[in-house]
Amino acid sequence: MVRERVYELKKDFSQAGKYFTYVMFILSMAVGLAVYNHYYFKVEKDIMTLAKLKGQLQAKNLMLKKEISGLSSPDRIDKIATQKLKMKPVDYSKVRFIDTK
Amino acid sequence: MVKKKAYFLAFLIFVGFLLVVGRLAYFQIIKRDYFLSYIERQYKTTEKVVLPRGTIFDASNRIVSISVPTLDIFAITPYIKDKERLAKELSKILKQPYSDLLRKLNSNKRYVVLARGVDKSLKERLIELRKTLQEWNLGIVETSKRYYPLNSIGGTTIGFVNRFSGKGMGGLELKYDELLGGGTGDVYLMKDATGNPFTIEKLPKQEDTYDIQLTIDTNVQHIVEEALAKLVKTRKPKEALILVVDPNTGDVIANATYPNYNPNRYWKYKSHKNISFHNAYEPGSLAKPFVLAEAIDQGKVKLGKKYYCGEGKIFVDGIRIRDHKSFKYLTPEEVIIYSSNVGAIKLALGLDQEKLYEKFSMLGFGKSTNSFPGEATGLVHKNNRPVGVAYASIGQNWTATAVQIAMAYSSIANGGYLLKPKFIKKMVNRETGEVVVPEREVVGKVLSDKSVAVLQEVLKMVVEKGTAKRGKSDYFTIAGKTGTAQKYDPRLKALSDEKYYTWFAGYFPAEKPKFTVVIFVNEPKKIKKWERIGGGGVSAPVLKDLVDRIMFYYKQKPDKDGNTDGTKHARKD
Numbered sequence: 001m002v003r004e005r006v007y008e009l010k011k012d013f014s015q016a017g018k019y020f021t022y023v024m025f026i027l028s029m030a031v032g033l034a035v036y037n038h039y040y041f042k043v044e045k046d047i048m049t050l051a052k053l054k055g056q057l058q059a060k061n062l063m064l065k066k067e068i069s070g071l072s073s074p075d076r077i078d079k080i081a082t083q084k085l086k087m088k089p090v091d092y093s094k095v096r097f098i099d100t101k
Numbered sequence: 102m103v104k105k106k107a108y109f110l111a112f113l114i115f116v117g118f119l120l121v122v123g124r125l126a127y128f129q130i131i132k133r134d135y136f137l138s139y140i141e142r143q144y145k146t147t148e149k150v151v152l153p154r155g156t157i158f159d160a161s162n163r164i165v166s167i168s169v170p171t172l173d174i175f176a177i178t179p180y181i182k183d184k185e186r187l188a189k190e191l192s193k194i195l196k197q198p199y200s201d202l203l204r205k206l207n208s209n210k211r212y213v214v215l216a217r218g219v220d221k222s223l224k225e226r227l228i229e230l231r232k233t234l235q236e237w238n239l240g241i242v243e244t245s246k247r248y249y250p251l252n253s254i255g256g257t258t259i260g261f262v263n264r265f266s267g268k269g270m271g272g273l274e275l276k277y278d279e280l281l282g283g284g285t286g287d288v289y290l291m292k293d294a295t296g297n298p299f300t301i302e303k304l305p306k307q308e309d310t311y312d313i314q315l316t317i318d319t320n321v322q323h324i325v326e327e328a329l330a331k332l333v334k335t336r337k338p339k340e341a342l343i344l345v346v347d348p349n350t351g352d353v354i355a356n357a358t359y360p361n362y363n364p365n366r367y368w369k370y371k372s373h374k375n376i377s378f379h380n381a382y383e384p385g386s387l388a389k390p391f392v393l394a395e396a397i398d399q400g401k402v403k404l405g406k407k408y409y410c411g412e413g414k415i416f417v418d419g420i421r422i423r424d425h426k427s428f429k430y431l432t433p434e435e436v437i438i439y440s441s442n443v444g445a446i447k448l449a450l451g452l453d454q455e456k457l458y459e460k461f462s463m464l465g466f467g468k469s470t471n472s473f474p475g476e477a478t479g480l481v482h483k484n485n486r487p488v489g490v491a492y493a494s495i496g497q498n499w500t501a502t503a504v505q506i507a508m509a510y511s512s513i514a515n516g517g518y519l520l521k522p523k524f525i526k527k528m529v530n531r532e533t534g535e536v537v538v539p540e541r542e543v544v545g546k547v548l549s550d551k552s553v554a555v556l557q558e559v560l561k562m563v564v565e566k567g568t569a570k571r572g573k574s575d576y577f578t579i580a581g582k583t584g585t586a587q588k589y590d591p592r593l594k595a596l597s598d599e600k601y602y603t604w605f606a607g608y609f610p611a612e613k614p615k616f617t618v619v620i621f622v623n624e625p626k627k628i629k630k631w632e633r634i635g636g637g638g639v640s641a642p643v644l645k646d647l648v649d650r651i652m653f654y655y656k657q658k659p660d661k662d663g664n665t666d667g668t669k670h671a672r673k674d
Contacts, residue, residue: 059170059221069164069250074323089646090653092576097658 147287150244151267154283155311157259157274160318160354160526165259166274166364168245168283172219174227178206180238187236194226195219217264218246247274247283253363255322257375258356260474261364271373273315273524274364275474280528282310311528311537316352321345321651326357328647333359336625336639343643344377344503344619345651348511348608350541351520353472353504354616378472381479381500382602382621385586385636386568388461388496389437389445390513390560394552395460396448402433404555410436411443418488422446422495425585425635437559438567440583442495449494450487457490458483463547464509465519466501472522477502496586497596507619509547510581510606513556514614517548561611564644568637569605572644576659577652579644581607581618583636588624600624605640609648610660616651620644 016023070076081087128136153168174195181187188203195202195216205213224241231239247262260272267285269278325343333341338359345355356377362370374380396402413427424442436444449457458481461467467481479501482489492498501509504522512519521542528537548556560580563569568583584604590597603622608614620640627634652659 062167062169063221065164066167066169066248066250069167072163073251073254074320075251075254078323078327089650092649092653092659095653 149285149287150242151246151264152283152286152307153245154247154262154267155281155313155531157277157281158312158314159255159322160314160316161320162314163251163319165251165255165315165317165319166247166249166262169248170221171217171244171246172221172224172227173217173242173244174215174219175240175242176206176213176215176236177211177238177240178208178213179211181206181236183234183236187234187239190230190234191215194223194230217244247364249364251319252365253361254319254326255317255356256362256364257358257373258317258353258377259364261367261373264368271367272364272375272474273313276524277311277313280311280313282307282531308532310531312531313528314526315524316347316350316354316526317356317524318354320654322355322357324650324654325355325647326361328643328650329357329359332620332622332639332643335628336622338622338625340376340380340621340623341625342377342503342619342621343647344507346504346507346511346522346617348514348520348614348617351508351511351523352526352541353522353524375473376621377503377619378476379502381477381502381505382623383499383586383588384496384501384506385584385602385604386440386442386445386496387501387506387510387582387584387604387606388494388499389440390556390582391460391464391509392445392449392452392457392494393433393437393559394548394556395452395457396433397552397555398460398549399452399456401451402448404434405432407432408436408444408447410441410447413443415443415446415491417446417450417491418486420488422491425633434555434559434562437556437582438562440563440568445494446491449490452490454485454490457493460547461493461499463519463545464512465505465544465547466499466509470504470508470522472504472524476504479505496584503619503621506604506606507617510608510619511617512547513553513560514580514608514617517546517550517553519544519547557611560607564607564611564641568635569607569641569644571637572605572641574609574645574648574661576661577609577648577657578611578661579607579609579648580611580614581605581641581644583641585635585637601634603634603636603639605636605644607644609652610657612660615655615657618644618647 150173153170156164156168157166159165174191176187178184184206185203188199188206191197191202192199197216202215205215221243227241231237231241245267246264247267249259258272260274260276261270262268262274262283263270267283269275269281269283274281325345329341329343341359343355343357344353346353356375358376360372362373367373393402397404407430410424410428410431412429413424415422422442425440428439428441428444431439431441431444433444433448435441436448461481467479469476469478479499481499482493484490484493484498489498508519508522521544523539523541525539529535530537557580560582561578563582564573564579569581572579572581582605584606586602586604587596587598588600588602589595590600601624603625605620606618608617620643622639625634625639632638
């Protein structure tokens with residue numbers, strides 16, 4: 001009885017062995033697809049995160065540019081120069097030009 | 102039997118597969134559009150937002166106009182659960198009155214915008230608030246707002262952008278609207294499970310938009326605005342302006358106007374006029390140098406020869422026209438230097454009148470320069486009656502804009518060429534980085550070399566010893582002409598003796614002109630009761646400080662009396 005079973009099993013295995021390459025091929029394809037899928041979604045997620053970060057940085061950059069421009073406003077600089085530092089408009093009689101040839 | 106069972110089972114499986122495939126086909130093919138839109142409704146949303154425009158820089162690369170990312174906060178009111186609490190919490194974050202927000206939330210409208218142009222840094226707090234209060238119908242959308250970091254500096258020239266439509270509505274923002282892009286567009290956003298838009302799916306593409314660098318230098322603009330503010334403080338006029346252009350390229354370097362406005366709060370101002378371009382005024386004696394130029398070209402005048410100037414008055418067609426002073430004999434040069442009306446009228450009456458009007462037209466008067474939106478043309482009446490020609494020669498009965506005057510006087514400075522005013526130094530394509538540098542545009546040669554040579558000398562003398570001597574600089578040579586025009590008083594139905602337009606137009610340094618300047622005041626008030634209002638007393642004195650400050654800003658050496666190194670004026674210590 002046992003002998004017969006072992007024989008059948010051997011037969012089944014030898015039968016299955018014929019399709020082993022196909023099975024392995026399908027399996028490896030499936031694993032490959034799963035890995036690719038995982039990688040694809042990871043990259044997709046990274047792209048989204050980076051795009052969001054890019055947007056945030058661009059927004060921050062624009063806000064900083066706006067602030068720099070506001071801070072370098074001639075109006076503001078003039079107020080600091082005249083009110084805080086007590087500077088006066090130029091008097092040409094006190095200016096010397098030095099030629100550097 | 103077993104075989105039959107196997108076939109039956111296989112058949113069942115096959116039918117099952119068929120059913121699944123059929124159902125899939127139903128979803129994927131027949132009901133495809135329905136389900137796609139169903140999914141989109143759940144996960145996607147469309148919002149109308151103000152799109153960012155190109156940045157505007159000044160000549161020294163300082164930002165004058167920029168689109169900054171902001172937030173618009175809106176609510177779908179029927180679905181707001183606790184309006185009072187939401188208004189209370191929002192007022193703390195947005196720093197807006199609670200009552201205003203509550204009024205908006207209680208309005209009959211289904212969709213209300215609670216706040217526009219909110220600082221983007223508040224986004225996290227707003228999302229947190231929405232989550233805490235479970236108010237999923239409070240919407241937060243990223244948009245952009247046009248911001249002017251220099252506030253009112255150059256306000257009327259830069260113009261403004263409509264805060265709702267995102268389109269240029271005035272000044273250079275309007276003129277270069279297409280180049281700068283902007284406007285509004287539908288943005289497709291992907292929402293997360295809480296309804297918060299988390300990623301932009303599709304942003305409307307703006308093709309061929311540019312960042313623009315202007316010829317305006319905000320430092321010079323500030324200097325000029327300060328000088329104008331001083332003038333306005335002392336003279337309390339209705340309107341005033343100072344326009345500075347480069348006579349060699351036509352570049353507009355500064356344009357200060359009174360009244361002015363802050364483009365960040367444009368809706369608070371009644372008028373958005375830029376009087377340098379939008380209004381035309383009678384130029385008064387500024388017309389006289391062009392009469393002399395025409396007289397030289399027609400060969401109808403002998404330079405250096407003394408002409409009788411009527412001792413203060415002249416009768417033309419029975420109408421008496423007065424001079425501001427009684428002159429007996431003046432050379433044609435002196436007619437300009439001392440601005441004699443009678444002298445100029447006599448010169449004009451001896452000319453071919455058609456050609457005189459043609460000269461005015463060639464100089465750009467009566468025609469728009471097409472450099473600014475809504476620009477006035479001015480009006481040159483072709484009145485061939487002697488009295489018409491007489492008034493035309495002294496700049497009465499016809500009008501010109503400040504920019505026309507600036508370009509006409511620039512033609513004296515640059516050797517006789519009329520140029521088109523220019524605002525753009527360069528443009529950079531925002532996509533490709535391609536740089537476009539506009540060339541100067543020469544309209545034509547409008548003054549002969551001979552008349553230019555004479556006018557250049559005469560206009561120098563106007564500032565040195567003539568009517569503009571109060572504007573004389575100790576360090577730089579200036580050439581120019583003052584002008585005064587009486588305003589028409591509708592109550593008197595005649596020219597007023599109280600209300601005037603006063604002008605100065607000229608260029609500096611006189612030897613190698615770098616700047617043309619026009620100073621105009623509408624109805625200046627007298628400082629002293631006995632004062633006689635005129636271009637020499639009102640407009641010219643502004644020059645002195647202005648010239649010194651502008652030239653120092655450009656690190657220019659004094660050119661007066663051959664002082665190229667400034668040593669004569671240097672302190673001896």
